[in-house]
Amino acid sequence: MLDSEVKDTIQQGYRQFLNNRGLSPRLGQKQMVAAIANCLSDDDADKRLAVIEAGTGTGKTVGYLIAALPIARALKKTVVVSTGTIALQEQLINKDIPELLESCEWDYSCALVKGRGRYACNLRMEQHLDSIKAKDAGVFLFEDDQQFNPNAQTESLYREMWDALEDGSWNGDRDSWDTHIKDMEWRALTVDRRQCTGRRCRFVNQCPFFKARADIEESEVIVANHDLVMADLALGGGAILPPPEDCIYICDEGHRLGDTAIRHFGAECRINSTLAWLERIPKQCKGQAPIFAKDTGLIEQLPRIEREAAKISELLSMAYPLLKEHLDSSDDYEGRFRFSHGDVGATIRDIAAQITLQASGWLGRLEVLEDTLSEALSDKQYSVTIPDVEVFYQQVGTWLSGAERLVSLWDRLHRELKQDAIPMACWLKLDDSGGGNLDISVNASPIQAAEILRDSLWGNCYAAVITSATLRSLGNFSTLQRETGIPDSAHFLSVAGAFDYAKSAVVRVPADAIEGNKAEEHTDYIVENLASMVEDKAGTLVLFSSKKQMEQVFDELPNDLAKLILIQGQYSNREMVRLHKERIDQGRTSVLLGLASFSEGVDLPGDYCRHVIIAKLPFAVPNDPLQQALAEWIEARGGNSFFDISLPLASLRLIQAAGRLLRTESDTGTVTILDKRLITKRYGTQLLNALPPFSREIGT
Numbered sequence: 001m002l003d004s005e006v007k008d009t010i011q012q013g014y015r016q017f018l019n020n021r022g023l024s025p026r027l028g029q030k031q032m033v034a035a036i037a038n039c040l041s042d043d044d045a046d047k048r049l050a051v052i053e054a055g056t057g058t059g060k061t062v063g064y065l066i067a068a069l070p071i072a073r074a075l076k077k078t079v080v081v082s083t084g085t086i087a088l089q090e091q092l093i094n095k096d097i098p099e100l101l102e103s104c105e106w107d108y109s110c111a112l113v114k115g116r117g118r119y120a121c122n123l124r125m126e127q128h129l130d131s132i133k134a135k136d137a138g139v140f141l142f143e144d145d146q147q148f149n150p151n152a153q154t155e156s157l158y159r160e161m162w163d164a165l166e167d168g169s170w171n172g173d174r175d176s177w178d179t180h181i182k183d184m185e186w187r188a189l190t191v192d193r194r195q196c197t198g199r200r201c202r203f204v205n206q207c208p209f210f211k212a213r214a215d216i217e218e219s220e221v222i223v224a225n226h227d228l229v230m231a232d233l234a235l236g237g238g239a240i241l242p243p244p245e246d247c248i249y250i251c252d253e254g255h256r257l258g259d260t261a262i263r264h265f266g267a268e269c270r271i272n273s274t275l276a277w278l279e280r281i282p283k284q285c286k287g288q289a290p291i292f293a294k295d296t297g298l299i300e301q302l303p304r305i306e307r308e309a310a311k312i313s314e315l316l317s318m319a320y321p322l323l324k325e326h327l328d329s330s331d332d333y334e335g336r337f338r339f340s341h342g343d344v345g346a347t348i349r350d351i352a353a354q355i356t357l358q359a360s361g362w363l364g365r366l367e368v369l370e371d372t373l374s375e376a377l378s379d380k381q382y383s384v385t386i387p388d389v390e391v392f393y394q395q396v397g398t399w400l401s402g403a404e405r406l407v408s409l410w411d412r413l414h415r416e417l418k419q420d421a422i423p424m425a426c427w428l429k430l431d432d433s434g435g436g437n438l439d440i441s442v443n444a445s446p447i448q449a450a451e452i453l454r455d456s457l458w459g460n461c462y463a464a465v466i467t468s469a470t471l472r473s474l475g476n477f478s479t480l481q482r483e484t485g486i487p488d489s490a491h492f493l494s495v496a497g498a499f500d501y502a503k504s505a506v507v508r509v510p511a512d513a514i515e516g517n518k519a520e521e522h523t524d525y526i527v528e529n530l531a532s533m534v535e536d537k538a539g540t541l542v543l544f545s546s547k548k549q550m551e552q553v554f555d556e557l558p559n560d561l562a563k564l565i566l567i568q569g570q571y572s573n574r575e576m577v578r579l580h581k582e583r584i585d586q587g588r589t590s591v592l593l594g595l596a597s598f599s600e601g602v603d604l605p606g607d608y609c610r611h612v613i614i615a616k617l618p619f620a621v622p623n624d625p626l627q628q629a630l631a632e633w634i635e636a637r638g639g640n641s642f643f644d645i646s647l648p649l650a651s652l653r654l655i656q657a658a659g660r661l662l663r664t665e666s667d668t669g670t671v672t673i674l675d676k677r678l679i680t681k682r683y684g685t686q687l688l689n690a691l692p693p694f695s696r697e698i699g700t
Contacts, residue, residue, distance in 0.1 A: 002041040002071075009070040010037055013104040017062065020103040028054055028495035032063035032467075039491045040071045040248060040463050048463035049490040051254075051480070053471040055497025055692070056659055060467055061096045064250050065221075068465070069108055071248070072220065077462050078242045079221045082229045084253030084260070085601055086175060089114070092252075093223045111215035113224045113241070115231065116196070119212065120172040120189045122203035123390060125162055128188060132158070154185055161189075165206070172208025194370075194404075195397030197390065200377040216241070226257055230264035233456040244460040254466035255652065258449040258483040262626070265452055266445035267409040270431065271320050273439055277402060278316075281309045288392050294383040298372050305369065305399075308362040312406065315355045322348060323440050327428050335430035338625045341632060342423035342444075344413050352414035356407060363403040370396050412444040422448060425629035447630040450485030458485060469497070470600075470655045473648035474690050499662050499692075507658065507694040508672045509679055516545075516616030516675035523549055526615060526674060527556045533672060534564065538610040539584050540591045543599055543657050545618045550593055553615075567593040577602065584608050600656045605663035612661045616675040617687070618653035619646050647683055651690045658691055 014033060018025055032054055039050040054060045065079075072079045083089050093112040101108060132155050161177070164170035170177065174186055196209075204210055216222060222241060229249070232240040241247065251257050285302040292298050330337040339345070344352070373393045376382045382389070412424055429441040446452060458464065466486070473479045477492050514525040530553070534540045544550035547569075554567050566576045576592060583590035584607050592598065596618070620627050631641035658671045671694065678684035679699050688698070 001043060002037055003074060006041075006070050006074050007037070010067055013070070013106060014066050016105060017066065017100065017103040021099075026057075026059060026498055028058040028497060029063045031493065031495045032058065032060070033067045035491060035493050036064055036067035036465055037071065039465070040068060044489075045462075046487065046489045047491065049458060049486065050465045050467075051471060051477060051486060051490050051492045052465065052467045053477075053494040054467055054469060055495070055499070056469050056662065057498030057665060058469075058495060059498075060252065060469075061092065062100060064252075064465055064467060065097065065100055066104070068248055068250060069106065069221065073108075075248075075462070077246055077248050078219070079250060080229070080241055080247045081221065081223045081250045081252060082257075083223070083225050084256035086114075086225065087601065088253060089223050089225055090175065097221065097223070108221055109219045110221040110223065111212070111219035113212060113216060113222050113228060114173070114175075115225075115228050116193060116209055117187075117190050118174050119208040120161065120165070120174070120186075121191045121196070121209070122165060122172075122206055123197075123201055124189050124191060124394075125158060125165070126203075127387075127391065129158055129162060157181070157185065158189070165208075171211070173212075191394065192397065192401055194400040195394040197374070197377055197393055200374060201390075202386065213240075226251070226253075226260040227264060229457075230261055233452075234264065237456065237460060244457065245462055247461055249457070249461050249464040251464065251466045252468070254468045255470050255480070255656075256468075257453070257466065258480075261449035261452050261484075262446055265449075266443065267405065267412060268444075269406060269409040269442045271316055271323070271440045271442065272437070274402070274406070275313055275316055277398075278309045278313045281399065282306045284395060288395075291388050292384055292392070295372075295376070298369070298376075301365070301369050301372070305362070305365055308358065308365060312355065312358050312362060315351060315358060319348070319351050319355070320440065322351070323428055323442065327430050327440065332623065334623065335432075336427055336623070336625060338425070338427040338628055341417065341636070342426045342629065343417055344426055349414050349416065352410045355410040356414050359403055359406040359410065363400065363407060366396060366400050366403055370400060409442060409444055413442075422446070422451065423629065423633060425626050427625040427629075443625070445626060447626060447633060448483055448485075450483060452485075454485035454487075458487065469659060470652055472690070473651040473655075474686055479645075479648040479652070497692075498665050499667075501662070501692045501694050503695075504668050505661055505694045506670050506697055507688070507691060508670060508697045509676070509699060510672070510674065511699045513674050513676040513679075515677050515680060517677070519549070522616065522674075523552055523556075526553050529674075530557065530613075531561050533611065533613055534561070534589060534591055535610040535669075537584075537587055537589055537607075539580060539604055539608045540589075540611045540613065541598065541602075541604065541609050541660055542591060542593050542613040542615065543660075544593065544595055544615045546616075547595060549615065550595065554593060561591075564589050565591045565593055568595055568598065573597060573602075577604070580604075581608055596653070599653060599660065602660060603663055604660065605667055609660060609663075610669040612658060612669070612671045614654065614657050614671065614673045614675070617650050617673075617677055618657065619650045643683075647686070651687055654687055655691060658694075662692075 010033065032052055035052060036050055039048060042048050054063065068079050081092060083092065089112060093110060097110055161170065165172055174181060198204070201207065224241065228240060232238070233244075237244045285306050289299060289302060326337045327335065370393070373389055373396060376384065376389050377386065377393065413426065417423055424444050425447045426444045429443065431439040431441050471477060471480050472494060480486065514522040516522050530542070544553075550567065554562065554565065557565070566580055568576065570576070571579065580590045580592055599618070622628070627645065631645055634641050634644050661667065661669045661671055678688060688696070
């Protein structure tokens with residue numbers, strides 16, 4: 001039951017926000033505020049879960065924060081706003097939340113929380129700078145770490161970063177550094193949880209990561225992302241964020257949640273790459289032995305670690321030809337082999353059980369070594385210098401992370417399938433890194449996030465809100481529920497956006513369009529007709545489902561049209577958008593050619609986008625192992641994979657693509673879909689009816 005005092009706070013805050021911002025109330029936003037307030041105040045824990053689709057222009061951020069913040073304070077709970085992208089995280093923490101609090105005259109403490117990999121490690125930076133000073137930059141700390149010779153430019157970058165950390169002008173967050181940092185340059189400056197010495201580190205008081213974590217304890221609002229939430233849940237909850245039972249989760253960009261969970265809980269092992277780092281361990285142990293010679297207890301551990309690593313190598317070497325045999329039998333043109341129903345067979349299960357047993361024992365032995373080194377860091381009388389202990393601690397952390405990955409993958413493969421249980425997707429992929437270095441990638445992944453989220457999140461949190469502009473497919477929430485395990489007891493609501501779709505835009509399917517599954521004819525049609533569809537002195541966005549088709553179309557266009565085009569891959573997405581806007585601002589014509597990443601999260605209001613052209617219906621690639629495994633499971637249970645998976649997913653993607661057109665209430669334009677299946681197939685009407693209520697010109 002919503003407390004009357006809290007209700008008054010929400011209503012007064014909303015009025016002040018509108019007055020101070022000079023805005024009028026929006027129906028969809030008011031509905032959203034009311035729905036969330038009632039949901040979070042429900043006495044029944046099973047009903048404290050709201051699923052709200054709010055169209056573009058609703059003002060979702062205001063809608064969920066206005067309702068959630070006062071209720072969370074009254075209940076002494078923490079609001080965790082989880083997003084699908086770093087861009088939205090930063091928009092929330094730097095703009096949306098401060099503006100809301102100022103307008104409402106509210107005082108809430110907020111913190112932005114990112115994964116450890118987004119922050120520089122002071123210790124690693126010191127180690128690398130010392131290495132550069134010693135002119136020993138060819139081998140970075142230890143052999144299986146990021147190996148590269150930093151050039152003069154990289155060395156200068158590291159020194160500049162160090163100085164900025166020292167004088168406080170930089171907080172160690174990768175995303176706040178002024179210039180682009182290459183992945184390899186950045187990874188060399190970070191550690192994972194196993195490599196971090198934690199409170200024993202000499203730099204713990206200056207550590208960017210721990211400084212960010214310190215803000216959590218004092219914060220009423222935490223802005224994170226879906227990956228971080230999944231990482232916390234994988235550690236049992238409460239390891240990174242507050243315990244789930246003390247949190248009200250708001251999952252913005254909630255349509256990404258299922259895919260994020262599946263990706264996070266998947267496991268992979270590259271056989272030859274793993275063998276390579278295991279085979280380096282004896283040399284690394286022997287390199288540490290003279291340094292730690294006086295610690296006999298530690299020295300005695302090293303030979304056992306070497307022997308057990310060798311046993312794992314032997315088992316992986318035995319597994320390689322068995323796996324290669326399956327790949328050789330595959331006719332998949334991308335070099336993949338998927339195990340039907342996730343069943344890898346008795347032979348692979350047996351060797352997987354042996355690898356799991358051996359790797360688990362090795363993991364335990366490594367943890368003992370890690371404890372030994374951890375104690376050494378606290379012992380001021382220890383016989384080895386602290387910098388040497390730190391380097392070996394990080395080395396052991398690398399081994400531990402590798403051991404955990406081995407256990408995670410092979411433990412899944414050795415388990416026999418339970419009747420009626422949802423199977424894992426298990427597949428092999430032949431990786432060619434160039435130079436004839438072939439490797440076999442072994443993968444195991446859940447095919448749905450439903451069980452993971454049901455057990456780890458929905459069943460443990462105090463309350464949750466899932467919201468996005470696109471949560472329904474084919475007009476209902478069924479697909480979202482199946483993928484994420486949201487129970488029927490949740491509150492489901494779809495509120496309209498702020499646009500008059502019928503007056504602002506039209507959706508077109510040309511009468512002479514070609515069916516998208518007729519590849520050559522369809523590509524020829526786009527090449528012949530694209531010029532006539534480009535908006536003069538405004539922006540046109542052309543979205544493709546296939547990189548191959550996008551590049552083929554671009555290659556065959558006449559030069560006078562091609563020079564107006566920015567094609568994905570030519571520049572970073574951000575740079576493409578910047579150049580596109582620059583052209584429009586100069587009164588020129590500009591065309592963006594992009595793939596799925598341009599179908600969501602790209603904001604091109606006004607003249608920046610007057611025409612969205614969707615090349616073909618965005619059906620999932622039929623050879624994706626996860627989609628294949630899910631389809632196989634659904635078919636085995638008597639379902640229809642096309643109508644249960646492919647069609648709803650295509651509907652969702654089509655809605656997202658069409659959503660690029662109208663970004664503000666004054667926007668106008670056209671969505672053209674160049675796929676005649678919308679007219680010729682029975683499901684075409686379903687897809688059209690699921691789109692926003694644009695005016696229609698179908699088959700004209």
